[in-house]
Amino acid sequence: MLEGEAVTKYFGGLAAVWNVDFHVDQGEIVGLIGPNGAGKTTLFNLISGALVPKSGTIRFKGQNITGLKPHRICRMGMGRTFQSVKVFPNMSVLENVLLGFLFGRSNSMSSAEAAREATAVLEFVGLSAVKATPAKDLTLANQKRVEVARALATKPELLLLDELMAGLNPTEVAQAMELVTRIREQGITVFMIEHVMKAIMSVCDRIMVLHHGEKIAEGTPQEIATSKTVVEVYLGE
């Protein structure tokens, strides 16, 4: 579903992402881990169109999307959330989600239909009770759900989650993990950056490890947990 070939991006002289190959298959949950500054978010930005790679190609559903604008990629069926939460703070929770329905893949939808669907998505992520609240008044955990709901509203086939669980307490992490599993059950493929090891090990089918912008390992959670290089650079003894 998503393939990258020799994807490279420099910031000044620094190779933030260098020669990275990756693929995500239909229906998978793939994890992306690595130390801070490894280039994980940069890779997501390259995939979603926020940044343009210096070289390499990225294909989504067989089509070359390298260098396309973010809204085009979104309308092809890719949704994303942000590491630093970017809900629209002064818009209500419902409005945040409506935007996704009105401008994502189903952008010819009538507003009545969008309102109905938005209500259903808020139900799905468990935010029905606060739909009229301005997004800025929610807790971090709920703001992250709004972001997920907004991304789901664009009707994605692939969802990029950038540190969905960072900053959440153990209960909230468990809820977020459960949400990710339910998203997959909807038939949506998930590619997620995560630092919470417990979460990533139990949820993911496959894990990729980035270090200094290069891919150093890839495999099932068991393989990664026991890989010598990964333990050295990232997990620690």
Next chain:
Amino acid sequence: MSIARVDWKKVWAPGSLLIIILVLLATLSLYASTYTVILLTSILMYVVLTVSWVIFSAPTGYVSLAPAAFFGVGIYTSAILGKALPLPAVILAGGLASFCLALLVGALTLRLRGIYFAIFTFGLVELIKHLLLWYEIKFTGTRGRFVIVVDNDTIYHVMFAILVILLLTAYLIRRSKFGLALRSIGEYEDAAAHTGVNVDALKTVTFAISAVFIGAAGAIMATRWTYIDPYIAFNPLFSFMPVLMAIFGGMGQFSGPILGAAIFGYLEEVLLTKFPYYYMLIFGIILIVTILYLPEGLVGLVQKLWRRISGGKRAHAGG
């Protein structure tokens, strides 16, 4: 909230008030003095400039200082085409010329953010002004132009028509899904793009739509001034006034900028005639007080007072 349905209960009171005001304004020239008609033309002009500015800049947070450029382009279009074309065509041409300029400028500069965008748009005013000065000195050997004269009632009615179409446009944009998207751009532009909003196209087109009305207003105002030159046409005050008036009225509500411009426009006239020497000083003081004590503008103040009064009533009933 719902962007689909109009809440008639909420809309009928201000809506019918607006219609009464519009009918009064439309028939004004039948019973009012010439002076009133001229005064109201200026006030309507300020309302047009302010509401146009608000269409783009209020939701997106991109502070444009280009109104004077669009206004000036309208004025010059009118001066150049005034003799050749009938008045409605001249007005349309003024709007169209501003629209094209805004599309071009928008496509080039809307990737600039914050202060850089404001400075660039202001630079545009100066650039066009000096380009015209250079052209006039170099090629025509004269400065300025005469504009065909149109009677006061006609000027007033054209300005009124521009205002009505503008209000309708602004209202529809605000209520449409594009209004929601413009607000999302103002909050997190990249998140909006990743939610499927074509941010560049939406910004550019909205910027250009807002310029149409400013250009049209310039085209009709030119006929009142009869003589114009680049300094008159591209007066930077026409860039700052809409911003100040919108802040003064309050940008949170649709009515805020309209009230702000109307009151400010009237105030300008009164101060200019009664205190010509202190006019700018008093203006400045009012503005500072507004920013310090009324961050949500006049409309915000009215709402706050209203809540206090109605809240007081409720407390009485409860006690």
